[in-house]
Amino acid sequence: MNNTRRTLVVAVAAAAALATATTAGAQGQDYPSRPIKWIVPYLAGTAPDTTVRITGEALSRILGQPVVIENRGGVAGNIGAQLAAKAPADGYTWVYSGSPMATNMRMYRKPGFDVMKDFIHVGRITQSDSVIVVQSDSGITNVKELVEHLRKSPGKMAYASGGVGTPSHMGAELLLAATGTKALHVPYKGASESTNAVAGKQVDFAIALISPTLPHIQGGKLRPLAVLSPARNPRLDQVPTLAEAGVPGISLVSFGGLALPKGTPAPVVQEVRDALTKALATPEVREKLEANGAAVVPSTPEEFAQSLRAEIALTEKLMKVANIEAQ
Numbered sequence: 001m002n003n004t005r006r007t008l009v010v011a012v013a014a015a016a017a018l019a020t021a022t023t024a025g026a027q028g029q030d031y032p033s034r035p036i037k038w039i040v041p042y043l044a045g046t047a048p049d050t051t052v053r054i055t056g057e058a059l060s061r062i063l064g065q066p067v068v069i070e071n072r073g074g075v076a077g078n079i080g081a082q083l084a085a086k087a088p089a090d091g092y093t094w095v096y097s098g099s100p101m102a103t104n105m106r107m108y109r110k111p112g113f114d115v116m117k118d119f120i121h122v123g124r125i126t127q128s129d130s131v132i133v134v135q136s137d138s139g140i141t142n143v144k145e146l147v148e149h150l151r152k153s154p155g156k157m158a159y160a161s162g163g164v165g166t167p168s169h170m171g172a173e174l175l176l177a178a179t180g181t182k183a184l185h186v187p188y189k190g191a192s193e194s195t196n197a198v199a200g201k202q203v204d205f206a207i208a209l210i211s212p213t214l215p216h217i218q219g220g221k222l223r224p225l226a227v228l229s230p231a232r233n234p235r236l237d238q239v240p241t242l243a244e245a246g247v248p249g250i251s252l253v254s255f256g257g258l259a260l261p262k263g264t265p266a267p268v269v270q271e272v273r274d275a276l277t278k279a280l281a282t283p284e285v286r287e288k289l290e291a292n293g294a295a296v297v298p299s300t301p302e303e304f305a306q307s308l309r310a311e312i313a314l315t316e317k318l319m320k321v322a323n324i325e326a327q
Contacts, residue, residue: 031091031268035066038094038258039087041080041101043073043190046162047211047292048096048256051126054288055258058279063271067094073189076163078104078111085118089263091272097121098256100166102311106319107165109326115312120264121304122273124257125280126294129229130171131236133198133213133222134205143225143245146205150181158184160194160206164327167254168194170315171207171228173322174250175242198222209254210235210293228252235293255297257304273301 038056042048049071056067072080077100084095097119104111134140140149150157161169164187176183186203188194195212197203199221210233216222217236226245227233229252242250258276260269279285280298289296299307319325 031271032063032065034092035068036063036092036094037068037070038096039080039084040069040071040096041073041077041084042071042096042162043192044071045192045212046073046190047128047209047254047294048098050211050292051256051289051294052096054285055125055276055279058282058285059275062275062278076104076107076165077101078108078113081115082112084259084261085113087261089261089265091260091264091268093261094272095119095259095261096256097259097308098124099254099308099311100256102308103165103167103170103315105312106315107324107326115308116305118262119259120262120269121301121308122258122260122269123276123301124255124297124299124304124307125276126289127253127255127297128209128211128294129227129233130167130207130252130254131210131213131227131233131239132175132205132207132225132242133195133217134225135198135201136220136223138204138223140205140225141223143242143247146225147179147181147247149204150176150179150183155182155184157205158186158203160186160188160197160203160208162191162194162208163187163189165315166191167209167252168207170318170322170324171250171252173324174252174318175207175247177322178247178250195222214293233293234290255307257299 038052040049040052052069056069060067072083081101087093101115105115140146159172191208192212194206195208198206199216213222217224224236224239226240226242228242228250280296286296
């Protein structure tokens with residue numbers, strides 16, 4: 001009797017394993033069979049939104065199904081990330097993941113998700129530089145003059161950011177700490193809004209991703225003072241790095257890519273991974289992404305995950321330097 005029972009248990013387990021493998025294989029073969037939703041945890045018009053729309057269009061053609069972009073901004077990207085983390089792990093919900101989501105692991109006591117545990121990070125898409133901008137008619141023409149204005153009016157000048165914990169917030173606080181100055185922080189819902197705030201003279205300056213600032217710079221409303229990167233940006237090659245402008249030791253680069261909810265079947269993950277690799281190898285896609293001031297930097301899933309871990313560690317270090325407490 002015992003032998004019979006053991007044989008039955010083994011047979012049932014084998015059948016279950018076969019059914020699981022067969023289902024996973026079928027999911028990979030049939031995927032995708034309907035539209036895919038790609039959550040962008042930021043407002044429309046921001047650099048991540050532009051990146052996703054360009055990449056999503058190419059992925060739609062490759063996968064043969066519409067990739068529908070859904071902007072769910074708020075709380076520095078936490079709201080959209082929370083929604084994605086709770087979505088069904090069937091491959092039909094994606095999320096734009098990147099350095100801000102990693103930063104939020106330290107900037108917020110309760111972000112509502114875990115960037116390393118709740119997602120499968122498929123691969124990086126782009127890497128973007130940030131730039132310090134002021135109003136063109138502000139009378140400030142370089143970083144030295146900005147610092148002089150800040151010192152003359154401690155705490156009276158205001159700067160905009162895309163939200164607490166974003167690279168724009170972190171960068172500004174590091175600049176203030178490095179120069180021994182103070183300014184009022186005015187957080188907005190995203191980089192496009194913070195950039196518009198400077199152009200509209202609601203605040204005095206901002207550190208924002210290059211993408212949303214370019215139209216204002218080219219239109220003559222904003223003046224770029226310096227980029228916060230190791231080297232000059234090709235789209236703003238006449239603008240010095242912050243180190244060249246006299247404030248060394250501050251370099252912030254924002255990056256982003258594609259992630260899926262944890263538990264998504266491996267065949268589906270591989271299908272998405274292959275499609276992303278093909279999309280980013282397309283000259284037309286690369287040209288459009290780079291036209292917005294970003295650098296196309298594809299990666300393996302492992303490399304992308306490691307860059308997120310490194311960002312969490314860097315954020316913890318920078319928060320101490322800039323004396324920023326978790327929200």
